[in-house]
Amino acid sequence: MTGQVKEKIRTRIAPAPTGPLHIGTARSALFNYIFAQKNQGEFILRIEDTDAERSDSVFEEDIKNALEWLGMGWDEFYRQSDRLDIYEEHLKRLLERGNVFWCPHSEKDLVKERIHQMKKKEPPRHVCQFRDEHLDAQPEKGILRFKNEVANDIVFNDLIRGEVRTKGELLGDFSVAKDIRSPLYNFAVVVDDALMNISHVIRGEDLMPNTAKQILIQSALGFARPAFAHLPLILAPDRSKLSKRHGATSVLEYKKMGYLAEAMVNFMILLGWHPVGEEEIFTMKEMIEQFSLKRVQKGGAVFNIEKLSWMNRQYIKKMSLEDLSEKLRPYVYRWSSAIEKEPEKWKKIVELEKERLTTLKEIGEKALYFFEEPYYSRELLFWKQKQTPENIVRHLESLAHILSEITEKEWGRNVIEKKVTSYADREGRGEVLWPLRVSLSGREASPGPFEIADILGKSETISRVGKAIKLILQ
């Protein structure tokens, strides 16, 4: 009870706009977002585009779109290329204090040095012989390096892993900027996190080795140290770090494939975190309520698309018919005029296919026969192959007759089922219903014939049955 004001929780996601938002980055963003929400804190988006060569604003847009799609709004936005003055100022300060110097060695020199060290089984590092010279702010030849004089262990307490220590002497004199206006990652991150009052740095485990360098810069600048939490990595099926060669890694690609944002988020949070109970399906709100860094896993997690797909099915099934019908529209663009003409028909189709969809995109293929006459082989009409052509024709003709006696007004799933079933029960369900279903859908697998007939309407149904008869008689 010291009466201290509790520090505001502020987290950030800091992607480089060098490609579309990666699944791994999105997952880090999610942990940051949820942790901030949980603690009534703030979540910040910072675009790390100090590498002008590789950065592209189209990727900045992609990142924003992807985060918004996933439902992670940010409270503040920054772009590092807008903050060059700030970095310059801090660089000059370090230069004045002798913490940073101009290293005249070329890239080639350093590569050579490193290879030499590795051969001699020494740790690769660069301890510059000019570290006590070249301290002017004026650009000289070479790049700016941090003069590391710490040989002892650099220790920090990771919220997920506990105490992590690195030997300071292993770091050498590391780079902080290409020139006074071109800061490098380790330096810009420290300045920004401090100036933006980031309280918790939650990031992927791949960034853990940078932490010691960042701590050194922090103390040289007199900044407070944020809390660190290093998340386990998302792994490809071969257990290596997930990368482009493993297929879809960008968030928006999954949107295109027809995965729902809710399913993505639900799936991602379970990669490395687990709630107390056994329930695995929950909303963002519930995740926020239940989240705790203490329950974050330490080992890497394989990205299992099968489970994502299962989750997507769960969310599709849970969705209201209205919402799903709308969400599906972009995937059936080519039928939009037909859908607008008969919105109720579209809803019926959606209701029918709802339980059969793994991704939204699949609707385009699954609902095809409702909009276009199906093409199929004659053989498909035979139930279990042992049916005779005569038998099929007889049934289909009877069915055509039965169906034609149903008035337009009575035409509907239940009436059709009742009339057709009473015939099918006499004649054998499979022998009657299979050819009927195939004549309507043209598929080996589809919903039942009554539902399809209902949606198709009387005349189209009878017409398709007639065409099936013709096909058999060919």
Next chain:
RNA sequence: GCCCCCAUCGUCUAGUGGUUAGGACGACACUCUUUCAAGGUGUAAACACCGGUUCGAUUCCGGUUGGGGGCGCCA
């Protein structure tokens, strides 16, 4: 080569100094059934290894092995 991190079913994971080691995905079987899907029921499937501590280790400690990450004038 140097440094760091990690280790429960195939995968995501729960869990404990004494448990029939639990759940989910996937797989398989049965059921439902005109097909598919969904649903229901069930089955197979894991504590990496070796020491130590302990009455007792999957759990705690050490080592081995294995896996991953990092070692940029990228982030």
